[in-house]
Amino acid sequence: xxxxxxxxxxxxxxxxxxxxxxxxxxxxxxxxxxxxxxxxxxxxxxxxxxxxxxxxxxxxxxxxxxxxxxxxxxxxxxxxxxxxxxxxxxxxxxxxxxxxxxxxxxxxxxxxxxxxxxxxxxxxxxxxxxxxxxxxxxxxxxxxxxxxxxxxxxxxxxxxxxxxxxxxxxxxxxxxxxxxxxxxxxxxxxxxxxxxxxxxxxxxxxxxxxxxxxxxxxxxxxxxxxxxxxxxxxxxxxxxxxxxxxxxxxxxxxxxxxxxxxxxxxxxxxxxxxxxxxxxxxxxxxxxxxxxxxxxxxxxxxxxxxxxxxxxxxxxxxxxxxxxxxxxxxxxxxxxxxxxxxxxxxxxxxxxxxxxxxxxxxxxxxxxxxxxxxxxxxxxxxxxxxxxxxxxxxxxxxxxxxxxxxxxxxxxxxxxxxxxxxxxxxxxxxxxxxxxxxxxxxxxxxxxxxxxxxxxxxxxxxxxxxxxxxxxxxxxxxxxxxxxxx
Ligand code: AMP
Ligand code: ZN
Numbered sequence: 225x226x227x228x229x230x231x232x233x234x235x236x237x238x239x240x241x242x243x244x245x246x247x248x249x250x251x252x253x254x255x256x257x258x259x260x261x262x263x264x265x266x267x268x269x270x271x272x273x274x275x276x277x278x279x280x281x282x283x284x285x286x287x288x289x290x291x292x293x294x295x296x297x298x299x300x301x302x303x304x305x306x307x308x309x310x311x312x313x314x315x316x317x318x319x320x321x322x323x324x325x326x327x328x329x330x331x332x333x334x335x336x337x338x339x340x341x342x343x344x345x346x347x348x349x350x351x352x353x354x355x356x357x358x359x360x361x362x363x364x365x366x367x368x369x370x371x372x373x374x375x376x377x378x379x380x381x382x383x384x385x386x387x388x389x390x391x392x393x394x395x396x397x398x399x400x401x402x403x404x405x406x407x408x409x410x411x412x413x414x415x416x417x418x419x420x421x422x423x424x425x426x427x428x429x430x431x432x433x434x435x436x437x438x439x440x441x442x443x444x445x446x447x448x449x450x451x452x453x454x455x456x457x458x459x460x461x462x463x464x465x466x467x468x469x470x471x472x473x474x475x476x477x478x479x480x481x482x483x484x485x486x487x488x489x490x491x492x493x494x495x496x497x498x499x500x501x502x503x504x505x506x507x508x509x510x511x512x513x514x515x516x517x518x519x520x521x522x523x524x525x526x527x528x529x530x531x532x533x534x535x536x537x538x539x540x541x542x543x544x545x546x547x548x549x550x551x552x553x554x555x556x557x558x559x560x561x562x563x564x565x566x567x568x569x570x571x572x573x574x575x576x577x578x579x580x581x582x583x584x585x586x587x588x589x590x591x592x593x594x595x596x597x598x599x600x601x602x603x604x605x606x607x608x609x610x611x612x613x614x615x616x617x618x619x620x621x622x623x624x625x626x627x628x629x630x631x632x633x634x635x636x637x638x639x640x641x642x643x644x645x646x647x648x649x650x651x652x653x654x655x656x657x658x659x660x661x662x663x664x665x666x667x668x669x670x671x672x673x674x675x676x677x678x679x680x681x682x683x684x685x686x687x688x689x690x691x692x693x694x695x696x697x698x699x700x701x702x703x704x705x706x707x708x709x710x
Contacts, residue, residue, distance in 0.1 A: 227282060229462075230546060230600045232470055232493040233392055237600050240492065242461055248284040249460030250276060251452040251490065253469055254346070256293040257327035258308040261334055262513035263536075263551070264499040264506035268466040270537060270648075271496040271545040273340040275464070277646055278597055289455045290343040292331075294324040295350045295431050296423075296442045307441065310430045320431050324350075334516045337533040339648045345455050349447040353433045356442040356450040359484055360421045360435075368483040372412040374424030374438040378479060380417035387482050389417070392475050392493060419476055421446050445476040452489055453481070463490035468505070470495050496545045501526070503550060514551070528553045531560060534652050538563040541603045541647055562611075567651065569614040570643060572621050573636050579626035586634035589613045593642060603647070610642060665696060665707055672698075673705070 227240040242248050252272045255261050261269075272290075279286045298307050309320040316323070335342070349356075360376055363369045369378050380389055384397045397417075404416040420443040425432035432439045452460065458481065465474060474493065481489040498505045501512045514524050522530030531539075539559035543549040589609055596605035613635065619625040627635070643649050668687055675683040688698050697710045 225594060225598050227278070227598050228600055229492055229494060231491075232495050233488075235394065238492070240461075242284065243459065243491065246283060246285050248279055248286045248462065249456035250279070250286055250288045250462045250464070251448070251456055251460060252288070252290045252343070252463075253448055253465035253473065254291040254293060255327075255331050256297045256308060257324050257331060258297075258312045259327060259508060260515050261327075261331050262506055262508060263516055263519060264466075264513065266334060266338060266516060266536075267499040267540055267549065268496045269335060269340055270338055270540050272464050272494075273338075273648055274541070274545070274601060274603065274646070275462075275494065276341060276343075277648055278601060281641070281646055287345070287456060288341075288343040289345045289347065289452065291448060291451050292324075292328055292346055292348045293444070293447065294321075294328070294348045295353075296447060297444045298423075306429075307431060313430060321350075324348075337516065337520075338537055339534070339650050341648070347451045347455065349442065349451075350431070352447065352451050352454065353442065355454055356446045357422070357433075357435050359446060359450050359453075359480070360442075363421060363480065363483045366483055369421055370414065371437055374440060375412060375420055376422040376437055377413055377418040378421055378476070378483070379414060380419070380479065381415040383479055383483060387479070389479060390475065392478060393471050395471075419443060419445065419472075421480070445473055446480060448473070449477050449480040449484065449489065452477075453484075458485045458489060459487060460490055462492045462494055464494040464496070467495040467497055497548050500548050500550045506551070526551075526553075531556050532652050534649055535560045535563050537647075537649060538566070542607060544600075544602055544604055546600070562607075563649070565614060566607075566610065566643070567649070569617050570639050572617050573632070573639060576617065576621050576627065576632065578629045578632050580628060581626045582628040582631045583625040584613075584616050584620065584627045584631050584635065586631040586638060590634065590638050593638065597646065606642065610639070613639075665691070669698070669705055669707065 228237045229240050230236070231238045250272075252269075255265055255269075269290075276286060276288050294309065296307060306314075309323050312318075312323050313320040332342075360369065363378065364371065364376065368383050369376050371377075381397075383389060389397055390400055401416055407413060407416055422435060422437055422440050422442055424438060424440045429441070432441050452463065463474070463477075470493070478488045481487065500506060501514075504510065504512060506513050514526075516533070516536075518524035519527065519536060520530050520533060522528070535556065536559075539556055540549065542559060542562070589612070592609040593606045596602040596609065599605070616625055617635070620627045668691065672684045672687040675681075675687070691698060691707070692710075695710055696707055698705060698707050
């Protein structure tokens with residue numbers, strides 16, 4: 225069975241044909257580590273984790289490269305002003321690399337909580353300054369860039385004479401020009417669409433390196449061109465990122481590669497759709513971003529309660545990666561129920577008894593589920609088939625349907641493969657220790673209430689004091705007794 229993937233470049237679902245099977249090169253634009261990743265970022269990385277896992281499932285040997293942007297990404301994604309790290313470092317009176325380290329560690333922790341597999345290579349922009357400078361030198365030599373006063377710009381209009389600059393998002397050069405900001409007298413750029421490959425550092429700038437053009441730092445787009453070609457070659461299989469990156473970041477990556485080596489870098493360009501809140505894209509700068517931890521512990525104002533990482537992962541899998549996904553309490557509550565039902569089915573499968581007859585056709589489920597995944601990773605359809613199977617599993621358990629040994633073996637294998645290998649779900653121990661703690665404290669509060677009712681104040685006070693000794697404070701009010709960790 226062939227895998228079909230939607231290629232942004234051709235605007236079609238295309239059969240995936242690897243350049244050099246069984247090897248696959250996959251490059252995904254990683255986070256800009258100047259603040260905590262929000263849930264929208266997580267959606268994109270979970271979507272690519274799904275793609276990575278599915279390629280592994282199909283026995284490809286994948287080299288998955290996902291970078292860390294730790295330099296060069298300027299405020300508002302522009303070519304002038306402070307970079308995001310310098311700004312944050314000044315604000316917090318830290319070294320920029322302290323900012324980078326803090327948020328890289330935080331990012332890894334969140335990726336682990338969501339059970340995302342780590343990439344095979346996680347290169348950083350600051351670790352590849354030499355490669356970026358070399359690439360800029362070649363683009364200059366090929367006359368598709370120019371230097372002004374220590375800054376090197378890519379000449380988009382010159383490039384567009386022989387290349388289709390707006391190809392990735394199917395836009396005409398004239399429209400792009402007329403929709404962009406007019407140059408003013410101060411501008412060093414020749415054309416409105418020109419973008420910086422290398423930027424001259426102002427004296428107060430904290431992150432800067434020597435280059436043939438003086439002290440400076442790389443533009444944001446060149447890092448991905450330099451790192452993808454270093455680790456995957458100048459032509460590799462799949463390049464991915466969130467949809468918001470296609471129009472500028474990836475369009476410019478394609479232009480840079482063409483200018484550098486005469487062809488664009490990747491055969492398949494995959495873009496994931498956005499996580500939205502009340503219909504608006506979740507974004508750091510938009511002020512509507514949720515941090516994953518606010519979701520797990522339910523502390524965000526828009527949330528009624530907390531949801532576990534696997535519930536959130538399941539919530540994301542219920543929607544196709546190319547559709548927008550709107551965040552809501554109701555949808556999360558439904559996902560929580562769905563996730564429990566799905567994982568319970570795995571346990572029920574261990575308990576059901578086999579018969580000589582079978583009303584369950586495991587092969588049909590297998591074919592349908594894999595067909596859905598082969599159709600551009602259609603997880604909602606695959607889940608719908610799996611839930612049909614859950615219904616039958618529960619009927620077999622209730623004794624109203626039957627299953628024979630071979631169908632049971634195959635169905636168990638299918639559920640395990642999908643739950644753990646493809647969907648990347650796991651049983652949640654954290655959830656059970658948390659609820660264990662809650663259950664234990666409520667048993668103690670119940671005993672204390674009884675003691676008080678029996679006027680056994682020595683016992684009720686002892687429970688309160690002993691809980692306090694282990695960091696749990698009880699608060700009595702007229703309405704209720706509550707507790708919190710201190
Ligand atoms: P950044 O850290 O801003 O460079 O973004 C890291 C990744 O998250 C990029 O691939 C973005 O396209 C993606 N991203 C940003 N906002 C969202 C969102 N609301 N939903 C899904 N992906 C997003
Ligand atoms: Zn990138």
